[in-house]
Amino acid sequence: MSKKKKKRYRGHYCKICGEIKSNEKFNGKGHKNHICKSCAKLSQLDKNELVHLRKIENIELSGFVLSKANIEKLKSYSKNSKYPKVQKYAKQVLNYYNERIEEHKE
CATH class of the missing domain: 1.20.58 (Methane Monooxygenase Hydroxylase; Chain G, domain 1)
Structure with missing residues (x-):
């Protein structure tokens, strides 16, 4: 039996705006905190x-x-x-x- 692979998203999820954005939209601490650059400015x-x-x-x-x-x-x-x-x-x-x-x- 072959296992189904879990669907992987390209990028990261922002917990503020709720969107999946590309890696470039996050700064260093944003990856860990799951906050994109645009939301970090708020x-x-x-x-x-x-x-x-x-x-x-x-x-x-x-x-x-x-x-x-x-x-x-x-x-x-x-x-x-x-x-x-x-x-x-x-x-x-x-x-x-x-x-x-x-x-x-x-």
């Missing part, structure tokens, strides 16, 4: 906001049923006034999830 506040948005996006894409931990995380993000975009997006995801639950119960 302020720390913007970086944190983008990371939180990426986490909410991953929770949203996880499926119909959310775990209690994910629901609690979304609730804490929706109360966070430091990042207004994160707060708005988390509220949207929670509202959408609650609507789907209500439809499913009927």
